[in-house]
Amino acid sequence: MSNPLISVRNLCVDYITDAGDVRACNNVSFDIAPGEVFGLAGESGCGKSTVAFSLMRLHKPPAFITGGEVIFNGEDILQYSDKQMQAFRWNEMSMVFQSAMNALNPVLPISEQFCDVLMHHTTMSRKQALKRAEGLLEIVDIHPSRLSDYPHQFSGGMRQRLVIAIALALNPKMIIMDEPTTALDVVVQREILQKIYALKEEFGFSILFITHDLSLMVEFSDRIGIMYSGELIEVAPAKQILENPFHPYTQGLGSSFPPLTGPKTKLTGIPGNPLNLLEIPQGCRFQARCSQVTPMCRQTETQLRQIEAQRFSNCHLFGEPIAQQKVS
Ligand SMILES: Nc1ncnc2c1ncn2[C@@H]1O[C@H](COP(=O)(O)OP(=O)(O)OP(=O)(O)O)[C@@H](O)[C@H]1O
Ligand SMILES: [Mg+2]
Known part of the structure; x- marks a missing residue:
């Protein structure tokens, strides 16, 4: 992306607890353009709110940002002093919290x-x-x-x-909306999202939009990032994420809920449970639930990389072997 408003690079956040260190956000990288709605989806506990709080630096112990950069308007806000952060929050970036009511x-x-x-x-x-x-x-x-x-x-x-x-x-130039409408009925939910969208068009801010609801997200986002167990595993334009998903987890998400239009399809879901973040396996984090797992998936770490224009995935099944590529 040529002129992003925000570039998150290799963001790592750990919860340091008595039970052990939980890496709830591992090398997460994405950009958001001015005026863009970037959706962040994934099942409960995958790290969406951890990313959101870290971008505002509103995380509190036991959460610690242990690596990465958050470049906003050309400056790494992770290096800001508390005073600079106070001037930054709400002026440049604000947040609608999960359960905002x-x-x-x-x-x-x-x-x-x-x-x-x-x-x-x-x-x-x-x-x-x-x-x-x-x-x-x-x-x-x-x-x-x-x-x-x-x-x-x-x-x-x-x-x-x-x-x-x-x-x-x-x-603000950017608003983080963490599940902004979850507790509301579907009619009010839609009204509020339409209002937010109209305000975005009027004032030109960018939105990081977090929700479990993939169909709402597809409707209101320009691009979508899918998280799994603390990692960003796929980024794609909103329409392509369900029509042509790359990562087996995204494919599973797509076949977990019925399409609103078209013929009836058999819902398959995703077998197994999310990872316990205290027990991260070697290789890909999704390997135990993946129907297409290969020996490489059990050995080699994954890393988000570009597969096509505007398409990123960390799955070993796609693209060149891991190389240092720019993520946008
Ligand atoms: N205070 C904490 N101490 C230890 N671990 C934590 C703490 N807060 C969150 N975590 C862990 O970090 C991971 C990510 O949590 P997070 O709240 O970011 O998930 P989420 O994707 O926003 O989930 P949800 O969709 O339910 O809101 C989870 O596995 C959670 O157990
Ligand atoms: Mg959350």
Whole structure:
């Protein structure tokens, strides 16, 4: 990619626990272009939120970033001081947290929660912050008169839109959305994603969009990265990821849920369970569940590499043997 907004390179994050070290994010590399929606999918526990928190450097012990770079606008934010990070967060990159409905403080009116972000990260006066908060409510279709209400006075979908408004508060260039609509019914879910998409078109920010729901992700993302047991195993344009998946795990994901259109197909799913990250085997992490496993898969580490234009996979079945290639 020629001018990415963010380039994540070989990001490694470990949880250092009494039971042992868990490498929940292993050499993860991807780029996101300005205005692009990059989806990150994979089954529960594969490391999606770990990546998200690390990009904002909001991870807390026992999580430690143990390697890699996160280049944003040409600078490695992993090298930023705490003060630089404070200026960076919300101004340049913001986040809608997983179970965002609970991210609002129940004992404070919404006005205070907007002021908290706006006054902490800018030089705005309280009056200016309240004015901006009213504008932000309007952006997410909530009447400004509701500014003094408490979170419990809003519906679940409205609370979700409030959290999105807070993430938009300082016009960031990128927003991480970690399962932004999971707790909502499908109709509200779709409304909110359409709203997010319209806002993205209007304001031009990039989105790192995390969800379990691959069909929603295909609909709302430009490109998709699939994670498995702490590794990014495939990256492809959204349409191709289910129509023509490379990695056997992605193929398995595609045959795990019914297509919305076309003839009925037999659902096969993926046999076995995700890896216990305390017991990583030699070679490919997916080998025990893979129907196409070869002796090489049991011996040689995998690494994400380019297979075709815009197509990346870490599967030994595709492309040249591991070589140092640029990932974009
Ligand atoms: N505080 C912690 N201590 C030890 N291990 C942790 C901790 N937090 C997360 N992990 C491990 O890191 C791995 C990745 O967790 P993470 O929350 O990033 O997954 P996820 O893909 O976001 O899952 P989900 O879809 O359920 O939200 C998991 O195996 C989890 O057990
Ligand atoms: Mg998560």
